[in-house]
Amino acid sequence: MKLQVTPARPASAESAGVLLQLKNFPRAIGCDLGGTNLKLVRLGPSGLEATSESPTPGPTTASAMIRAITGQVKAMLPKSQGHWPLGIAVPGFLDESRERIVRLSNLPALSGVALGHEVARKLRRVGAILDADTNAAAHAEATVGSGGGKGRVLYVTMGTGLGAALVVAGEIVRVSRHTVGQVAHLPLGERGHRCYCGAVGCAETLLSARGILLRARRSGIAKASSTLELFELATRRGPRRARATRLWRETGGVLGKLLQILAALFSPDRIVIGGGVAGAAELFLPDARAWLSRSLTPALSPEVSVEAAALGRFSGAIGAALLAARVDRA
Numbered sequence: 001m002k003l004q005v006t007p008a009r010p011a012s013a014e015s016a017g018v019l020l021q022l023k024n025f026p027r028a029i030g031c032d033l034g035g036t037n038l039k040l041v042r043l044g045p046s047g048l049e050a051t052s053e054s055p056t057p058g059p060t061t062a063s064a065m066i067r068a069i070t071g072q073v074k075a076m077l078p079k080s081q082g083h084w085p086l087g088i089a090v091p092g093f094l095d096e097s098r099e100r101i102v103r104l105s106n107l108p109a110l111s112g113v114a115l116g117h118e119v120a121r122k123l124r125r126v127g128a129i130l131d132a133d134t135n136a137a138a139h140a141e142a143t144v145g146s147g148g149g150k151g152r153v154l155y156v157t158m159g160t161g162l163g164a165a166l167v168v169a170g171e172i173v174r175v176s177r178h179t180v181g182q183v184a185h186l187p188l189g190e191r192g193h194r195c196y197c198g199a200v201g202c203a204e205t206l207l208s209a210r211g212i213l214l215r216a217r218r219s220g221i222a223k224a225s226s227t228l229e230l231f232e233l234a235t236r237r238g239p240r241r242a243r244a245t246r247l248w249r250e251t252g253g254v255l256g257k258l259l260q261i262l263a264a265l266f267s268p269d270r271i272v273i274g275g276g277v278a279g280a281a282e283l284f285l286p287d288a289r290a291w292l293s294r295s296l297t298p299a300l301s302p303e304v305s306v307e308a309a310a311l312g313r314f315s316g317a318i319g320a321a322l323l324a325a326r327v328d329r330a
């Protein structure tokens with residue numbers, strides 16, 4: 001596996017500003033274990049000190065995965081400075097104590113593994129914690145990203161899947177299995193394709209990257225293979241521009257419906273939209289905001305604002321590092 005540790009490079013233009021504003025940044029390493037990529041960051045007094053990204057090892061054993069993660073973390077550790085907190089964000093469910101992975105559908109070899117302990121056993125200089133990737137990204141956005149220091153920040157991620165997390169006064173709200181619930185399977189009353197859960201019209205089938213691409217195919221935009229391509233179709237002159245624009249605007253309307261339900265449940269002060277699809281936020285957020293402002297009862301949710309995430313693709317790793325630093329200080 002090819003390892004690249006790059007010097008401090010912001011996850012996005014905005015994140016540079018956000019992270020550099022912070023003084024006395026905690027020292028920690030964050031690892032975001034995705035189905036496709038393994039992303040790491042090192043935080044220190046000057047902010048985001050280093051990032052690295054490499055492909056997640058393909059179908060393999062737990063010990064090979066642990067070795068790969070350990071190798072990446074080791075490459076991030078400065079040689080001479082003692083103990084480092086490490087946060088690992090995983091795309092799946094954790095046990096009650098957040099020490100053991102219950103199930104990772106993308107990386108089944110790690111199901112049942114106490115990943116933090118295993119890595120810390122190999123690297124005695126680190127103390128590791130685990131959390132769900134959506135929680136980690138939500139914590140990062142709420143703390144140093146688009147959350148803007150608001151009291152109740154709801155984070156919705158639109159990526160390979162759809163997820164949500166709620167941060168209230170700096171704390172992650174854990175309703176069930178360390179999440180706010182199965183937001184991906186909220187029925188939005190839209191026609192759509194069948195979800196793997198068996199139902200039709202689940203939010204994830206409409207708003208995840210895969211769901212958006214399937215809707216694109218149905219609306220006659222046959223060749224788009226990524227949401228980035230759909231973004232480009234809608235922003236450049238071409239024969240499919242009108243259809244692509246309409247698709248993104250419809251996406252905004254459907255997202256608005258989802259946010260209406262979540263806002264009624266959680267009364268957020270701010271909603272932050274993250275995940276890969278959020279790169280196209282300018283094409284769909286205006287319609288989501290419009291739907292929300294038309295449909296919310298002012299008395300219930302007087303001032304909810306909806307923003308795109310600020311920290312980009314390293315938000316999960318940054319959040320994992322921040323959570324680890326907090327545990328380490330406690």
Ligand SMILES: [Zn+2]
Pocket residue numbers: 184185195196197198199202
């Ligand atoms: Zn479903």
